[in-house]
Amino acid sequence: MEIDxxxxxxxxxxxxxxxxxxxxxxNIACGWHAGGATAMRDCVRWAVAKGVAIGAHPSFNDPAxxxxxxxxxxxxxIYAGVLYQLGALAAIVKAEGGRxxxxxxxxxxxxxxxxxxxxxxxxxxxIHDFDPSLLVFGLANSNLVDAxxxxxxxxxxEVFADRGYRADGSLVPRKDPGAxxxxxxxxxxxxxxxxxxxxxxxxxxxxxxxxxxxxxxxGDGAHALAFAKRIRGALETAGIEVRAxxxxxV
Numbered sequence: 435m436e437i438d439x440x441x442x443x444x445x446x447x448x449x450x451x452x453x454x455x456x457x458x459x460x461n462i463a464c465g466w467h468a469g470g471a472t473a474m475r476d477c478v479r480w481a482v483a484k485g486v487a488i489g490a491h492p493s494f495n496d497p498a499x500x501x502x503x504x505x506x507x508x509x510x511x512i513y514a515g516v517l518y519q520l521g522a523l524a525a526i527v528k529a530e531g532g533r534x535x536x537x538x539x540x541x542x543x544x545x546x547x548x549x550x551x552x553x554x555x556x557x558x559x560x561i562h563d564f565d566p567s568l569l570v571f572g573l574a575n576s577n578l579v580d581a582x583x584x585x586x587x588x589x590x591x592e593v594f595a596d597r598g599y600r601a602d603g604s605l606v607p608r609k610d611p612g613a614x615x616x617x618x619x620x621x622x623x624x625x626x627x628x629x630x631x632x633x634x635x636x637x638x639x640x641x642x643x644x645x646x647x648x649x650x651x652x653g654d655g656a657h658a659l660a661f662a663k664r665i666r667g668a669l670e671t672a673g674i675e676v677r678a679x680x681x682x683x684v
Contacts (some may be wrong), residue, residue: 438648444469464519467493467501487678492519493540501541509556516560538571548576
């Protein structure tokens, strides 16, 4: 059994290089919600040196809200914005001798794509037209996963061990109670259940089936790095190999 561990990098958390020793995939912010050219280059260099899969982490152009505010913009603008950000990261990846393997949207763009087919299709169209061989990371059971597969591309279904789930498989919004789990033992147990049993318990008590192919590790908390080490260790102790997502998974 194997699973991918991914982390969002280049967002100013200060532990990017250390997290790259623990994850198998890195989602690098492309400057629209956080980061910028220098941060992107640093993260790419570290990822290349450590053999970690490199992915783009595009967002709405909204640094004031860290890309977490929902936006109502035309699909054509979403397409153009994603394409723009992919190009920026790809230039740095090429210059550093790496290869871009996947794309994971950020924040509100990610969550709106999970619910809205039009937004999901705009994102997928941009990725497809840029490079149809790129993997697309999307919330398990979401419209982004569906849109990717309809485009004959590879979707990698993502789960969040420290986020609350609703009975429909969506994430509890960050502003609502139960959105973030801070009990480390509970999060560890959930991570193993997601990886081995392919299910998660919603805040309402129901069990939701999920095809956990990649687990997101958040690196922006005070104890995030230490806890990321615990999650990696727990998976390995349970006999689950941590390995970058790849096309053969679906």
